[in-house]
Amino acid sequence: xxxxxxxxxxxxxxxxxxxxxxxxxxxxxxxxxxxxxxxxxxxxxxxxxxxxxxxxxxxxxxxxxxxxxxxxxxxxxxxxxxxxxxxxxxxxxxxxxxxxxxxxxxxxxxxxxxxxxxxxxxxxxxxxxxxxxxxxxxxxxxxxxxxxxxxxxxxxxxxxxxxxxxxxxxxxxxx
Ligand SMILES: Cc1cc2nc3c(=O)[nH]c(=O)nc-3n(C[C@H](O)[C@H](O)[C@H](O)COP(=O)(O)O)c2cc1C
Numbered sequence: 058x059x060x061x062x063x064x065x066x067x068x069x070x071x072x073x074x075x076x077x078x079x080x081x082x083x084x085x086x087x088x089x090x091x092x093x094x095x096x097x098x099x100x101x102x103x104x105x106x107x108x109x110x111x112x113x114x115x116x117x118x119x120x121x122x123x124x125x126x127x128x129x130x131x132x133x134x135x136x137x138x139x140x141x142x143x144x145x146x147x148x149x150x151x152x153x154x155x156x157x158x159x160x161x162x163x164x165x166x167x168x169x170x171x172x173x174x175x176x177x178x179x180x181x182x183x184x185x186x187x188x189x190x191x192x193x194x195x196x197x198x199x200x201x202x203x204x205x206x207x208x209x210x211x212x213x214x215x216x217x218x219x220x221x222x223x224x225x226x227x228x229x230x231x232x
Pocket of ligand 1: 065066067068069070071072095109110112113114115137138139140143171172173174175178
């Protein structure tokens with residue numbers, strides 16, 4: 058089973074998860090920034106693990122572009138986001154990204170965990186939105202950003218590695 062990890066990461070959260078996933082996959086699995094030129098032999102990989110950061114409820118733009126062009130047999134998705142990873146918002150963000158892969162490509166499984174939000178973005182949102190809005194400065198948003206501020210943590214990286222193992226095992230059993 059030939060595997061490769063591609064990721065997009067603006068502030069490093071998704072990169073850390075990508076590296077944990079690559080370390081759990083067969084030795085020599087490449088772990089590459091998808092905003093840089095992609096390898097010419099990309100089509101030769103049985104499974105692409107593609108990681109994105111959630112941008113306004115879907116995959117970030119660079120990831121969306123690559124996702125739409127992947128013709129590998131399997132594309133396993135992983136992501137980080139500021140919101141609760143068990144929220145509807147998280148589920149829908151993954152669903153939207155999964156909906157972008159070309160027809161016939163198998164999406165075996167997805168993984169999502171929290172990632173700290175860029176403090177500059179938080180400040181900009183506090184300025185832009187009234188306190189009564191979801192993104193304004195209020196006790197709920199402050200609690201949400203505080204909860205995210207320690208992620209991805211060691212448990213997230215462990216869970217990401219377990220996700221990679223499970224995907225691999227599942228695909229190998231399918232043959
Ligand atoms: C422009 C922008 C839009 C974002 N939109 C969302 C969003 O819709 N939902 C969410 O939960 N987090 C959102 N976030 C937070 C990021 O998804 C989160 O901090 C992620 O872990 C960043 O990953 P990175 O460090 O790999 O860039 C957004 C961040 C930015 C900069």
